[in-house]
Amino acid sequence: MEARSTTCTAVALGLFFFGHGVLGGIEWPDPTARLIENFGSPGSYGPTLGHSFQSNGVLRAAKAGEVIFQRKAEDGASLLPSPLGSWIAVDHGEGIIGTYARYEAMDNPVPRRSVEKGTVLGSAGSSGWSADQGFYFSLFDRRERRWVNPSMLIPPPADTRSPTIRAVVLAGRDGGMINPSQVRSLRQGTYRILVDAFDTIDATGKTLAPYRILGFVNGIEQGALHLETIAGRDGRLFVHRTQPTPAKQVYAGPYFEVGETRLSRGRANMEIIARDMVGNERIVSYQLNVE
Amino acid sequence: MAETKRKNWILLGIPFFVLYLFIASVPIPKETVLENRWLVSVAEAGTDGEAEPDVLPVRLGDRLAYVDSQGRFSVNKRVQGYAALSDTLWSEYGPTPEILTIQDRRGEAVAVVSGVKGYPALIEGRVFIVAPEQQALTALDSSGSPLWSYEFSSPLIALDATADLVVAACIDGSMVVLNMEGKANFTFEPGGSRLPIILAARITKDGKRIALISGIDAQRFLLLERFGISYKVVHHEFLGEGFRRPIHLAFVNEERKVLFEREGGIGIYDIQSGKSALIPMDGRLVALDGGGKDGNLHVIGASGDKKFLMGIGGTPAVAITAPFVATSSFIRRSGELLYIGGDGVLAAFALREK
Numbered sequence: 346m347e348a349r350s351t352t353c354t355a356v357a358l359g360l361f362f363f364g365h366g367v368l369g370g371i372e373w374p375d376p377t378a379r380l381i382e383n384f385g386s387p388g389s390y391g392p393t394l395g396h397s398f399q400s401n402g403v404l405r406a407a408k409a410g411e412v413i414f415q416r417k418a419e420d421g422a423s424l425l426p427s428p429l430g431s432w433i434a435v436d437h438g439e440g441i442i443g444t445y446a447r448y449e450a451m452d453n454p455v456p457r458r459s460v461e462k463g464t465v466l467g468s469a470g471s472s473g474w475s476a477d478q479g480f481y482f483s484l485f486d487r488r489e490r491r492w493v494n495p496s497m498l499i500p501p502p503a504d505t506r507s508p509t510i511r512a513v514v515l516a517g518r519d520g521g522m523i524n525p526s527q528v529r530s531l532r533q534g535t536y537r538i539l540v541d542a543f544d545t546i547d548a549t550g551k552t553l554a555p556y557r558i559l560g561f562v563n564g565i566e567q568g569a570l571h572l573e574t575i576a577g578r579d580g581r582l583f584v585h586r587t588q589p590t591p592a593k594q595v596y597a598g599p600y601f602e603v604g605e606t607r608l609s610r611g612r613a614n615m616e617i618i619a620r621d622m623v624g625n626e627r628i629v630s631y632q633l634n635v636e
Numbered sequence: 637m638a639e640t641k642r643k644n645w646i647l648l649g650i651p652f653f654v655l656y657l658f659i660a661s662v663p664i665p666k667e668t669v670l671e672n673r674w675l676v677s678v679a680e681a682g683t684d685g686e687a688e689p690d691v692l693p694v695r696l697g698d699r700l701a702y703v704d705s706q707g708r709f710s711v712n713k714r715v716q717g718y719a720a721l722s723d724t725l726w727s728e729y730g731p732t733p734e735i736l737t738i739q740d741r742r743g744e745a746v747a748v749v750s751g752v753k754g755y756p757a758l759i760e761g762r763v764f765i766v767a768p769e770q771q772a773l774t775a776l777d778s779s780g781s782p783l784w785s786y787e788f789s790s791p792l793i794a795l796d797a798t799a800d801l802v803v804a805a806c807i808d809g810s811m812v813v814l815n816m817e818g819k820a821n822f823t824f825e826p827g828g829s830r831l832p833i834i835l836a837a838r839i840t841k842d843g844k845r846i847a848l849i850s851g852i853d854a855q856r857f858l859l860l861e862r863f864g865i866s867y868k869v870v871h872h873e874f875l876g877e878g879f880r881r882p883i884h885l886a887f888v889n890e891e892r893k894v895l896f897e898r899e900g901g902i903g904i905y906d907i908q909s910g911k912s913a914l915i916p917m918d919g920r921l922v923a924l925d926g927g928g929k930d931g932n933l934h935v936i937g938a939s940g941d942k943k944f945l946m947g948i949g950g951t952p953a954v955a956i957t958a959p960f961v962a963t964s965s966f967i968r969r970s971g972e973l974l975y976i977g978g979d980g981v982l983a984a985f986a987l988r989e990k
Contacts, residue, residue, distance in 0.1 A: 388753075388768065388769070389752075389753035389754070389767065389768065390753075390767045390768075390769075390771070390772045390785070390787065391787075393769070394769050394771060395769065411831070412880055413807070413831050413833055413852060413880055414793065414807060414833060414835070414880055414881065415880060415881055416881060416882050420881070420882050421695070421922075421923070422836070422881075422882035422883055422884045422897075422921075423793070423794055423795070423836065423882040424757060424759055424794075424795050424796055425757060425766060425770075425792060425793065425794055425795040426718070426720060426755035426756065426757055426766050427755070427770070428754055428755045428766055428767065428768045428769070428770055429769070429770050429791065434791075434807055436831065442790075442807065442808075444791060444807075471731065473731070474731060474732055474754075474755070474768040475731055475732070476731065476732050481769075483769070485790050485791070485807070485808070487790070487808050487832075490789050490790070490808065576789070577771060577787050577788050577789040577790070578789065579820070580786040580787055580788075580818070580819070580820060581787050582771075582772075582787045592787075
């Protein structure tokens with residue numbers, strides 16, 4: 346079944362080799378920090394574009410690079426407020442810009458030009474949009490104009506927990522919402538597949554976004570959401586589903602819209618698979634009578 | 637005989653001396669002096685219901701205030717978290733606000749924002765919300781309801797607005813001009829540098845000109861002018877390798893000039909003459925005033941713990957410098973009054989030429 350997601354697998358493999366090749370040796374800014382919100386988590390504007398960590402340690406450059414921008418939270422030169430608090434952007438090469446944010450800036454700023462891997466950028470803090478002591482980290486691919494899931498380039502922490510699929514809903518074009526676990530039969534027609542799923546990891550137990558959600562009907566892929574990259578174009582964010590899809594469409598309330606399926610008369614076997622970065626997965630199946 | 641000769645020489649010299657006085661004399665140049673009008677401790681001043689309607693916004697250390705020409709405050713408070721402040725509106729908020737209250741310069745609530753997460757940017761009487769990851773901007777109406785949202789291609793670095801336009805610049809070196817509906821009227825990538833980035837962007841009140849500081853190695857100052865619905869670069873200059881932080885950039889002297897921080901001092905570009913000047917400054921620019929009709933400008937620079945006021949004449953050349961010690965500082969001019977703040981003290985000076 347998975348072989349059908351060839352495009353996305355190619356993207357993932359490309360980024361994997363890219364990450365372990367050109368950006369080989371990239372590490373987490375603070376390996377002891379606890380991941381509390383991850384790339385793709387539902388946020389106020391749709392998907393979250395980076396990882397947020399809880400930490401009391403120091404924040405280090407994930408890889409060598411060149412500092413291209415740094416701002417202290419209270420800097421008054423710009424009319425722009427700074428929800429990123431005190432932040433620094435480092436060009437790590439090959440167009441990848443690392444954003445380290447919401448930390449406690451040092452009195453003496455980072456050396457002007459370059460940083461080595463492990464250079465201390467600041468201490469974990471709570472500047473900008475942060476409720477906890479920690480920091481925010483994101484990776485932006487300048488060449489492709491998209492944010493990249495950091496967990497694709499940096500090995501995620503060990504984790505044995507599978508994602509949880511809390512609910513699956515089929516949304517009809519008439520606006521009707523059908524829960525396949527409670528309904529044995531439904532009318533033929535076209536339905537959007539909505540999945541309420543989340544992941545947890547051993548280290549924190551916090552609710553995180555899964556890495557992939559796939560939807561199959563009778564063994565045929567009907568939709569696949571890959572939280573690998575998110576791009577901003579023409580004033581909108583796009584998430585990579587089977588093809589770039591507006592984030593506002595994918596992030597439908599508490600659900601992820603995974604795809605759309607046309608159900609014809611007869612029996613239908615629907616499978617929803619949620620997978621995390623490590624490869625742990627959860628599968629739920631529904632037997633449906635389509636009338 | 638010798639006595640007569642000497643008298644003749646003197647008599648001959650007198651007309652030349654008189655002639656010299658008329659031809660070669662130069663008037664003694666006038667000096668700008670600051671006459672102190674008042675000085676107040678902001679924290680101790682409180683508010684005064686008799687404050688004039690025409691008050692100026694003041695952000696000084698942890699204080700947020702609106703002050704009139706007599707040193708009376710219509711709003712005067714200690715900021716607990718963060719604050720946004722403009723000529724007409726202000727808002728105080730915590731790190732992750734669920735609700736934002738926008739207030740006027742009398743302290744009256746004019747809008748309550750809920751359901752749009754982020755930090756407020758108050759520019760030209762308009763209210764915007766910058767999303768938590770600085771990748772989106774939402775414009776609000778006067779009641780605080782969302783009008784439109786725009787999601788950018790990378791994190792925002794600079795923002796400015798007029799009554800009907802928004803200019804926003806991002807870390808990937810792109811700039812976009814948005815119209816009243818939040819649609820992109822114009823997009824631009826200056827390029828020309830090893831590292832593309834836009835560090836500062838400002839737009840004139842009439843929307844006709846945009847100033848940018850772009851790129852690293854080399855950094856450039858660019859001035860764009862509107863032609864139809866588009867903008868074209870009408871001036872650019874290289875500024876050396878450049879800064880890697882937010883940079884002060886402003887249209888000054890009734891938008892006839894552009895002032896910006898550059899390596900080695902302050903750059904001033906005269907739009908009419910097309911001439912550019914560098915005012916040497918040893919330190920970092922921390923505050924500037926938009927100047928008046930007379931062409932004079934005032935800035936505050938910082939070098940280490942010490943700050944200094946610098947007055948720049950229309951030539952342009954440094955007309956006045958005055959060092960002082962303060963952690964926070966403020967400067968603003970209104971008419972003939974120059975307001976200068978240092979830590980908890982705010983003072984007004986009349987600008988006089990003597």
